[in-house]
Structures are given as C-alpha cells and as structure tokens.
Amino acid sequence: MLYRYRVSLAGLKGFARVYDLQSDTTLYDFHKLLRDELEFPQDMLIQFKALDASGALVARYSMFDLGYGTVDEVSLAGTVEKGIASFVYFYDVTNKKSVIVTFEGEVEADPELSYPALIETKGPVPAEFENGYVAYEDLPEDQKHPQHHEPVWGKGKDAVIEDDDDDEDLDDEDLDDEEDEDDGDEDGKEIYDEGEGAL
Numbered sequence: 001m002l003y004r005y006r007v008s009l010a011g012l013k014g015f016a017r018v019y020d021l022q023s024d025t026t027l028y029d030f031h032k033l034l035r036d037e038l039e040f041p042q043d044m045l046i047q048f049k050a051l052d053a054s055g056a057l058v059a060r061y062s063m064f065d066l067g068y069g070t071v072d073e074v075s076l077a078g079t080v081e082k083g084i085a086s087f088v089y090f091y092d093v094t095n096k097k098s099v100i101v102t103f104e105g106e107v108e109a110d111p112e113l114s115y116p117a118l119i120e121t122k123g124p125v126p127a128e129f130e131n132g133y134v135a136y137e138d139l140p141e142d143q144k145h146p147q148h149h150e151p152v153w154g155k156g157k158d159a160v161i162e163d164d165d166d167d168e169d170l171d172d173e174d175l176d177d178e179e180d181e182d183d184g185d186e187d188g189k190e191i192y193d194e195g196e197g198a199l
Contacts, residue, residue, distance in 0.1 A: 001022070001023040002021065002022060002023065002106065002107045002108070002115065003021055003022075003023055003025075003076050003077075003080065003103065003105070003106060003107070004018065004019070004020050004021075004106075004107045004119070005018070005019050005021065005101050005103055005104065006018050006101070006102045006104055006120075007019070007034065007038075007089075007099050007100070007101050008099065008100045008102070009099055009126060009129060010098075010100055012129065012135070012138055013135065013137035013138055014122065014123045014129075014134070014136065014137045015122060015123035015124075016120060016121070016122040016123065017037065017038070017118065017120065017121055017122075018104075018118070018119040018120035018121075019116055019119065020113070020117045020119055021033075021115060021116040022115050022116070023075065023076055023077040024076070024077060025075065025076050025116065026071065026072055026073070026075050026076075027048050027061050027071040027072075027074050027076070028070075028071040028072040030076065030101075031071060031089070031091075033116055034089065034091065034099070034101075035091065038091075038099070038125050038126060039125045039127060040091040040126075041091075044091060044092045044094065045062070045063070045090075045093040046062065046063065046071070046089070046091055046092075046093060047060060047061065047062045047089075047093050048060070048062070048087045048088075048089055048090075048101075049087060049088040049089075049090065050068075050079060050084040050086075050087055051084065051085060051086050051087070052083050052085055053083070053085040058082055058083065059082070059084070062093075079103075084103065085102070085103055086100060086101060086102045086103060087100070088100060088101075089101050097126075097130075099126060123135050
C-alpha cells in the first residue's frame with residue numbers, strides 16, 4: 001500500500017514537494033528522505049509533531065521515546081491508524097525550523113516508478129526561502145502586475161494620443177530656428193547677387 005504526503009512551508013505558496021511512500025516506511029526513513037531531498041542540516045535534533053484532522057495534538061515522535069515510541073519504531077501505517085492527518089516536522093528542534101507534512105491518502109502504485117517517489121516539486125529548498133527568496137505566488141498583488149504605460153497602437157481608431165507639452169514646445173523652437181536659417185540664406189543670396197552685378 002502507498003501513501004501520499006505533501007510537504008509545504010507555513011504561509012507560502014511557492015514551495016511544495018509531494019512524495020509517495022510505502023505504508024511500512026518508518027518515520028525515521030521518512031526523516032532521512034526529507035533531510036537528503038531538502039538539504040536539511042545533518043546531526044540535528046528532529047521531531048514529528050503529529051496532529052489529527054482538527055489540528056489537535058495526537059503524539060510527538062523523536063529519536064528518544066517521548067511516550068509514543070521512537071521514529072525508528074513507528075511506521076506511516078501506524079500513524080494513519082491513529083488518525084494522524086499531518087505532522088509539523090521539525091528538522092532543527094533547537095532553532096524551531098520546520099515544514100508541514102500532510103497526509104493526502106492512499107494511491108495506486110505505478111509500475112514504472114520505484115518507491116519512495118517524488119511526484120511533484122515546486123520552488124527551491126527551504127533554506128533559499130530563509131535567505132530571502134520570494135516566489136511569484138507569494139508576491140504582494142501590487143508587485144505581480146506593475147503599473148506601466150501601454151502603447152496606443154492596437155487600441156482601435158478611437159484611441160487618443162496625449163501630446164507632451166514639452167515636446168510640442170521643442171518642436172516650435174526647432175521650426176523657429178529653421179525659419180531664421182532660411183531668412184539668413186535669402187539675405188546672403190541678395191548680397192551675393194548685388195556683388196556679382198557690380199563686377
């Protein structure tokens with residue numbers, strides 16, 4: 001039997017991992033998989049805080065027996081039988097760093113896959129989010145669609161083109177300069193003609 005689990009970060013839409021695992025997988029094996037796949041630090045105190053569908057605490061599983069068994073003794077099937085719907089998996093208990101692991105149900109085996117299998121991936125590893133990475137889905141709405149001036153072309157015959165007053169003033173100045181240059185040329189021509197006639 002296979003179980004599907006979704007790994008997420010609280011409050012963030014830009015990160016996800018989905019795994020299919022054998023039901024007899026222990027929490028310790030699951031811990032090692034997450035540690036390696038998500039590049040969690042080695043040799044840290046870890047804990048699975050188990051919750052039911054309402055979010056109530058059911059058990060705590062660690063390397064040491066906290067009254068519910070150790071992670072190498074408890075299988076995923078055993079947690080499902082207890083009605084555990086999700087875990088807060090602390091991969092670093094000391095610094096209270098965690099991800100959310102949600103049970104999504106039983107799935108059929110795919111003969112082309114070997115298990116455990118990574119089914120879905122979104123975003124970089126959690127450490128990147130700690131270092132300031134922000135996924136597009138998690139951007140504020142006003143940053144997802146920045147304001148910008150759109151071109152007038154392609155908007156139909158009724159589109160209005162707004163002239164820039166500064167540009168219009170510059171155009172008038174350019175025309176005045178050109179007229180002055182033309183006047184100068186005509187005066188020069190008359191003087192030249194008179195001189196030529198004198199010779």
